[in-house]
Structure formats: C-alpha cells, structure tokens
Amino acid sequence: MQPSRDISRLIDIMAALRNPVGGCPWDLVQDFSTIRHYTIEEAYEVADAIERQDFADLREELGDLLLQPIYHAQMASEAGHFDIGDVIYAITDKLIRRHPHVFGALEANDADAAQSRWEAIKVEERAAKAARKGDGLPSVLDDVANTLPALARAEKLTRRAARVGFDWPDLAAVNAKVSEELSEVMDAAASGNEAATHEEIGDLLFAVANLARHAGVDAEAALRDANQKFTRRFYHVEARAREDGVAVEAAGLERLDGYWNEIRAADKTS
Structure with a gap:
C-alpha cells in the first residue's frame, strides 16, 4: 500500500x-x-x-x-x-x-441574493424532512445541532428566531437585556440559591451571545480570543513572579495584579 x-x-x-x-x-x-x-x-x-x-x-x-x-x-x-x-x-x-443560480435557470447577482435563495431552499428541506419523519410541522430551530458548543448554539438559535421576527430591535435593546440578566444573577447569588444562580448565569450567557450577534461578532471566536489573551497574560504573570523569586501561589493578589497590569499596559501601547 x-x-x-x-x-x-x-x-x-x-x-x-x-x-x-x-x-x-x-x-x-x-x-x-x-x-x-x-x-x-x-x-x-x-x-x-x-x-x-x-x-x-x-x-x-x-x-x-x-x-x-x-x-x-x-x-x-x-x-x-x-x-x-x-x-x-x-x-x-x-x-x-441549493445553487439553482449556478446549476439552474434562476439568477443571483450578489452574495445576499445567493444566501437568501440558500436559506429558502433549506426551509423547504426542513419541511420535507419533518414530513418524512412524521414529526408534524417543522420548526425554524430544527437541525441546530445539540452538540454545538453552547455559545455558538445560542448564537445560531437566536439567528434562526430572528428570521421570523422574534428578535430585539437593536443593539441597545439587547444591551439592556444583558444588564437585566446580570442583575438577576446578582440577586440569585445573594439569595444563596445555587439552582437559581445556575439558571440566571445561563440566561446571562445566552443574552451575551445575542449581543454578540447584534454587534456582528462571532461570540465563540471572541471568547476563544479572550481565552488566548488571558493565557498569554498569565504566562507573563508567572514569568514575572519567577524573576522576583516568588512562588505564584505565595505572591498575593496585589502583586499578581501588578504583574497583570504591566502586560495590559504593554498590550495597549503595542
């Protein structure tokens, strides 16, 4: 072979x-x-x-x-x-x-027209699949995979719902919802109710995913970039502690925060 x-x-x-x-x-x-x-x-x-x-x-x-x-x-x-x-x-x-404008007689003169045609055909396909399986009427949320990363799935769910008009009118309205959900998280945490806190944090994360979509930001990619930034900055914190001959776990928050602010400042000037 x-x-x-x-x-x-x-x-x-x-x-x-x-x-x-x-x-x-x-x-x-x-x-x-x-x-x-x-x-x-x-x-x-x-x-x-x-x-x-x-x-x-x-x-x-x-x-x-x-x-x-x-x-x-x-x-x-x-x-x-x-x-x-x-x-x-x-x-x-x-x-x-799904490309009748390429392999058929229909026309699509720009990317938006092609995307609209693609989505219309997908709606037809979902209806046919639901009928074939005997699931009754299809939902706009059908085939949004449960196995997607939770943040990416939240963004996709809200995008699907928005296609039928179920959406906040603008970024400011979503921002207000995020603030409302954050307040509810704090109330639940203050009450000591762990189940309620769990639920409210989920609602907050869902609202943030919606905010990202309205801002034109890929929430999953943004969080991944934030993870990478945190990792890089924390490497700096560990390196500075070693330079000063201090174990990270014994350095204390004030000192560690000082190291962190060094790399933050350097990032802003680079």
Missing part, C-alpha cells in the same frame, strides 16, 4: 484497517460513539491552523479531518447503512439543489 493523491486510496486504507483479517486491532474495536469526539477535535484543529495562518499544519489537519467521514462511512457500510459513495452523492445533490 502506497500513498496517493487519489481519495480512493484513502478509502482502501480505511477498509484495510477495519478488515477483520489482518486489520488494526484498535480500529476494529471502534464504533460511531468512540470516533465521534475525534471528528469534533479534528474540526477544531483545522480552525486553529486557519487562525494561525499555518498552511503546512492546515494541509495536515485537513487530511485528519477528511479521514473522519471516510471512517464513519466505512463503519456504516459494514453495518449495511450506507457507504462513502452515498455520502458523496448526497452532498453533490444538495449543492446542486
């Missing part, structure tokens, strides 16, 4: 790994549930390479991500559900159907 630029080679390799005769013992004991978290992890690693603009890593991570549908399709084929050809047919069919 030799590497190749042809995707059929990847399919053959995956089949060989899952072959009960001579296959890989680890691959043979995997199932959809055990592989699922790798699929999610690989998608995040692709996103990370894109954010770092590391195209050598991106090439590798895209390969790792590409393996995931091949892996799932191989297991599905073994169980008699579908194979990779069915997966490819389904996505090519969907792309052709």
Whole structure:
C-alpha cells in the first residue's frame, strides 16, 4: 500500500484497517460513539491552523479531518447503512439543489441574493424532512445541532428566531437585556440559591451571545480570543513572579495584579 493523491486510496486504507483479517486491532474495536469526539477535535484543529495562518499544519489537519467521514462511512457500510459513495452523492445533490443560480435557470447577482435563495431552499428541506419523519410541522430551530458548543448554539438559535421576527430591535435593546440578566444573577447569588444562580448565569450567557450577534461578532471566536489573551497574560504573570523569586501561589493578589497590569499596559501601547 502506497500513498496517493487519489481519495480512493484513502478509502482502501480505511477498509484495510477495519478488515477483520489482518486489520488494526484498535480500529476494529471502534464504533460511531468512540470516533465521534475525534471528528469534533479534528474540526477544531483545522480552525486553529486557519487562525494561525499555518498552511503546512492546515494541509495536515485537513487530511485528519477528511479521514473522519471516510471512517464513519466505512463503519456504516459494514453495518449495511450506507457507504462513502452515498455520502458523496448526497452532498453533490444538495449543492446542486441549493445553487439553482449556478446549476439552474434562476439568477443571483450578489452574495445576499445567493444566501437568501440558500436559506429558502433549506426551509423547504426542513419541511420535507419533518414530513418524512412524521414529526408534524417543522420548526425554524430544527437541525441546530445539540452538540454545538453552547455559545455558538445560542448564537445560531437566536439567528434562526430572528428570521421570523422574534428578535430585539437593536443593539441597545439587547444591551439592556444583558444588564437585566446580570442583575438577576446578582440577586440569585445573594439569595444563596445555587439552582437559581445556575439558571440566571445561563440566561446571562445566552443574552451575551445575542449581543454578540447584534454587534456582528462571532461570540465563540471572541471568547476563544479572550481565552488566548488571558493565557498569554498569565504566562507573563508567572514569568514575572519567577524573576522576583516568588512562588505564584505565595505572591498575593496585589502583586499578581501588578504583574497583570504591566502586560495590559504593554498590550495597549503595542
């Protein structure tokens, strides 16, 4: 078996790994549930390479991500559900159907028109899927995956609801809602009711995700950037403590805050 630029080679390799005769013992004991978290992890690693603009890593991570549908399709084929050809047919069919302005007679002269057509077709598809499953009338919230990161899912849920007019009128109104939810968090925390505090913090985070959407900000990406900023600044705090010969855990808040303010000030002037 030799590497190749042809995707059929990847399919053959995956089949060989899952072959009960001579296959890989680890691959043979995997199932959809055990592989699922790798699929999610690989998608995040692709996103990370894109954010770092590391195209050598991106090439590798895209390969790792590409393996995931091949892996799932191989297991599905073994169980008699579908194979990779069915997966490819389904996505090519969907792309052709959702782009009638490219593969049909309709026109879309700009990105907004193309997006509107795409969304209209998705509404039709959701209705057809609900009818096929006998679920009754479809919801605009159908197919917003439960497994999305919670912040990203909150933003997507509010975007879907906004399409039918269920939305705050402007950024100021959402900001007022955030302030209201923060006040309710403080009241719940002061009462000592942990369940209420849990619920109100959830409401606050949901409102902040809505605020991000109204501001045109990707809430998940913004929080990820904030995490990276905190990490970088805390590395500075630890390094400064070492320079001063002080253990971080013994330095005290005032000293640590001083180190933190150093890197904050440096950030603002850079």
